[in-house]
Amino acid sequence: MFTGLIEEVGILRKAARSGEAMELEISASVVLGDLKIGDSVSVNGVCLTATKIGERSFTVDVMPQTYRHSNLSELQSGSPLNLERAMAAGGRFGGHIVQGHVDGTGRIARITRDQNAIVYEIIPDDDALFKYLVPRGSVTIDGISLTVALLHETSFAVSIIPHTLEATALRGKRAGNTVNIECDVLGKYVEHLLFFNRDNREPQSPNQLDLNFLAEHGFS
Incomplete structure (x- = not known):
């Protein structure tokens, strides 16, 4: 981890x-x-x-x-x-839980400045990743723990402080370059627990989420 x-x-x-x-x-x-x-x-x-x-x-x-x-x-x-x-057992947890299991890649659409921050807008190659992206939630870009600053229909943005930019390889990235994306693992576990079907071992469709489903699984 x-x-x-x-x-x-x-x-x-x-x-x-x-x-x-x-x-x-x-x-x-x-x-x-x-x-x-x-x-x-x-x-x-x-x-x-x-x-x-x-x-x-x-x-x-x-x-x-x-x-x-x-x-x-x-x-x-x-x-x-x-x-x-890998994180030492007694170390400080300054970022968020990162597994190093990349969910997919994305393309840097544009890089802009917002006063002392640099904003990277990223278009994921797989639209399925958007269900795990939450405004002000955690996301990992090329191994860097970052926060989703903005979430658009086809892209999301992260805002980066000068120290992070200077201390990582992101400073060499340009618009059009590819980055690795790992979404927050907590969202993936929640999805699996909610929609797992014991009969066929496959996640159920989110469309099956209703009041009866929630009551059956202890959400009353």
Whole structure:
């Protein structure tokens, strides 16, 4: 589990591709402090496992599933990467619950300034993500814990303070670039609990939500 507070920006040293599988060697310093083989690291918001550790870099594997559903497939040598080690049990929880399980990608539609903040408007590639996006709720963009500032019909916006922009790889993103999106896990659990059908193990349609359904499940 992660918090969405980026520890450092690493640099992709090498990307070895084999079809839709990848091995990434990433230059870093802070996250190498106590990193061990088998530890989880959030790379641009994707939970990956350290397979090799050197003096100034570490290596992770990217599976085809991750390749297809994240922006890691677009990486080139020299790409900056947001890095965060898994949260320590006794650490401060400064962001929100981040699993590193990317729900999809989105495109930066525009970047504007609002006094001391920078506003990024993002269009998700999958409209299904909108049901998990709540105004002033949490969302993770490339591993960064952010707040949904505005929610439009086809896009949403996050407002970023100068410190976050300076301390993350987001500062290098431009309109048209792709970002990883992870929605708040709490909404996904609520949806599953409300609409789960024991008979076929598939979520029921939200259209079946009525007073009888709520009463049957203890909401009276």
